[in-house]
Amino acid sequence: MANPKKSALIVVDMQEDFCEPNGALAVKDGRGVVNYINELMSYPGLTLKIATQDFHPHDHISFASQHPGTEAFKSEHTIRNPENEGETQTTLLWPDHCVRGTKGVELIPELHINKVTHIVHKGLDTRVEAYSAFGPPFRNPRISMSELDTILKDAGITDVFVVGLAYDFCVKCTAVDAVEHGYRTFLIEDGTKGVFQSGEAVDGLRKELREKGVVVVGAESEELMALKG
């Protein structure tokens, strides 16, 4: 007999630093998706509701402040796997954000935290970037992975729905990694906003996600209606 379908919602990084008006890396209209996310969290078809939190040390490698002469949002930096210097990731640098112990790291108070079943921290290792809630992008070997996959596997989750901030970085990478980890993966566009929001940027994202096996859906999709019951 086939395994029964079991679904989890992953709410990525709904934190003060990613939201207006005070966030260091505020995503335009990012705070506005929280009402829809709260509605989703009340759907009876969801077994787990997991909130993630970008949770950096003060000297994290992704901060432009750690690399003299660079500029946040513009400069790229190549990060090496600390256990295999031949494996690299080249990505943008950011303003200091989501530093442990600061206001910016907190989940926004509008999020219905009482409905959340687990909180997963990411980006704890100062040496590597971790957009995905599963862990850094390195594979040979993997390092500093979060407990997310264990939480999902222990609960028998088959289907994962991803929302939160930001669409083009942590939400995208979490969804792509969920496919790699063997989950049927849906990204709900009504529950996310990107750092770069032009129509061209969003078209490119959708194409990349589909090529990588993520199903991009809207609020009225049949998959979500089934969860709503």
Ligand SMILES: [Zn+2]
């Ligand atoms: Zn970060």
